[in-house]
Every structure is written in structure tokens, then in C-alpha cells.
Amino acid sequence: MADVQAVVFDIGNVLIEWQPERFFDSVIGPDRRAAMFAAIDLHGINDAVDRGSNFRDTIHAAAEANPDWRAEVLMWHDRWIDMASPAIDHSVRLLRALRANGVQVFALTNFGIQTFQIAEPVYPFLSEFDRRYISGHMAVIKPDPEIYAMVEDDCGLDPATLLFADDRIDNITAAAARGWQTHLFTHPQGWADRLVAAGLLSESQAR
Known part of the structure; x- marks a missing residue:
């Protein structure tokens, strides 16, 4: 070698x-978190950010596209550092x-x-x-x-x-x-x- x-x-x-699911479990509870992640491909959306898409614009667009989960999706932007810790x-x-x-x-x-x-x-x-x-x-x-x-x-x-x-x-x-x-x-x-x-x-x- x-x-x-x-x-x-x-x-x-x-x-x-880096445990977004753990963060959302603590904030909205495991059941609601599971429903949100089933409804929205949040990790796929995050992949777009990792490829260079603008963070704020990408997450805000996802929030507007999913009005039933708007407040929760916005947490991915507003409380991102709490997920990355x-x-x-x-x-x-x-x-x-x-x-x-x-x-x-x-x-x-x-x-x-x-x-x-x-x-x-x-x-x-x-x-x-x-x-x-x-x-x-x-x-x-x-x-x-x-x-x-x-x-x-x-x-x-x-x-x-x-x-x-x-x-x-x-x-x-x-x-x-x-x-x-x-x-x-x-x-x-x-x-x-x-x-x-x-x-x-x-x-x-x-x-």
C-alpha cells in the first residue's frame, strides 16, 4: 500500500x-417530521444547494411550493446551524x-x-x-x-x-x-x- x-x-x-431528522424530531415531533420528509424530498433539495444553488432562494422556493409545510421548511434555512451541530x-x-x-x-x-x-x-x-x-x-x-x-x-x-x-x-x-x-x-x-x-x-x- x-x-x-x-x-x-x-x-x-x-x-x-449532520442530522436534520433529529433536529426536526426535537422541534415538531417524530410523527410530523416523518410525514414532512415523506411529502418533500428535503435531502434532494439540499443536494441542489450542495451543487451550488443559492441557499436562501432554494429553500424559500421549496417552502412556497409546499404551503402545508411552509413554516417547517423555512426552518431548514433559518435554523440550519442547529441542524449542523x-x-x-x-x-x-x-x-x-x-x-x-x-x-x-x-x-x-x-x-x-x-x-x-x-x-x-x-x-x-x-x-x-x-x-x-x-x-x-x-x-x-x-x-x-x-x-x-x-x-x-x-x-x-x-x-x-x-x-x-x-x-x-x-x-x-x-x-x-x-x-x-x-x-x-x-x-x-x-x-x-x-x-x-x-x-x-x-x-x-x-x-
């Missing part, structure tokens, strides 16, 4: 919890430990242009990557092979030297198909163990 030249982090559910502190420590060891660290994330601007002041570690690949600016989202090719072209590294952590198996599968080393993220300790096994961190650094 090739030596790792850069570690690539997904952000949602790797560095920051909290930070996964152990993962943040791993990011910083890697950089302290001189390892290049990239972000590759499905994230809107405006939503990333909202998140940056709340989560200062988002400014700490050596390179950031934000889907909204790239106009393509994972797991489209094009987004991985764009990363490869920009960073100039052999795909086999990239180690990528993501919480979605489809995103991992697409990266692996291009020769990337991958880790399916389920918990920060598993990711820490993988980084230790790769020789990038000591066990004490990975805590």
Missing part, C-alpha cells in the same frame, strides 16, 4: 454532526494532530456555498485545511466520479496516496474505484485507529 501523502476529511458526520471533537483533534505532524489535510465535502459561509465562524477548524474542496463551488457532488477527478487534478497527488474518510458508503466506493485509500467513518475512534495503523499518528496523538 502506498504511503499516505494527504488525508482527506468529509465534514458532515465526520467533523460536524455539534462538532465531533475527537475528529477535530485528529485533524489538528495530523497537521501538527506535517501531514497534508484536505476537506472534500458536499456543502453549499452560503451554508459553508454560515458554518465557518461557528467552527474555526474549517479554516485549518491545507486544501478545501467544497461541492458548491465545484458544481458537482459526491459520489460523482468527476469531483474526485477534480481533487486529483488540483492537488497533483497520486490517488493511491490519498486516504479519505467519509460516513457514506457510496462516497467511499466511488473514491476507492479511483484508487484512493478509504475509511468508512462510523465513529472517531475507528478513524483514529486507522490513522495510527497508517503510521500518521501515535496512539497518544490519536486520543
